[in-house]
Amino acid sequence: MRDFNSRRLLFDTNVLLDAVCKERPQSAEACEVLHRCNGGGDLGLAAVGSLKDAYYVLQRQYGEAQARRSVEWLRELLVIVPMGAEECELSLGCGEPDFEDGLIRACAELNCVDVILTRDADAYKRSKVRAMTCAEYLETFG
Numbered sequence: 001m002r003d004f005n006s007r008r009l010l011f012d013t014n015v016l017l018d019a020v021c022k023e024r025p026q027s028a029e030a031c032e033v034l035h036r037c038n039g040g041g042d043l044g045l046a047a048v049g050s051l052k053d054a055y056y057v058l059q060r061q062y063g064e065a066q067a068r069r070s071v072e073w074l075r076e077l078l079v080i081v082p083m084g085a086e087e088c089e090l091s092l093g094c095g096e097p098d099f100e101d102g103l104i105r106a107c108a109e110l111n112c113v114d115v116i117l118t119r120d121a122d123a124y125k126r127s128k129v130r131a132m133t134c135a136e137y138l139e140t141f142g
Contacts, residue, residue, distance in 0.1 A: 006041045007141070009033065010108045011078065012118035013050040013100075015134060017057060020070040026119060029134035033117060034077055044078040047107045049100075051080065081111050095126060105129070 018030035037044030058067035091102030101123040108129040116131040124131035
């Protein structure tokens with residue numbers, strides 16, 4: 001049975017990067033939301049494709065070892081949801097201009113997510129799932 005006081009939050013790639021890169025402008029907010037998911041009642045999720053993309057960016061910026069540590073840390077804190085043919089089909093047919101955003105949207109919709117956490121909420125205007133920044137989330141639900 002689902003606890004209706006908690007929310008299911010899907011972390012977009014840019015928010016995952018914010019959480020592990022302290023120099024990014026919204027790092028503190030991303031870390032605060034992660035903290036709330038880890039014992040604070042909300043359930044944090046990340047698409048496996050977002051971890052792949054975050055790893056790619058982190059590896060290029062910080063090197064292999066740091067990228068692996070960061071992805072392992074995120075994997076320990078979040079529920080990792082798969083992406084497959086159904087997400088691809090939904091993404092291609094959803095009308096989103098960006099395929100990657102369409103994949104995140106499909107993943108959110110198929111996994112009964114309440115909020116997509118992103119720095120690009122405009123990318124999900126057509127989604128059935130509400131999208132907001134971490135700062136907006138904290139202001140709304142904090």
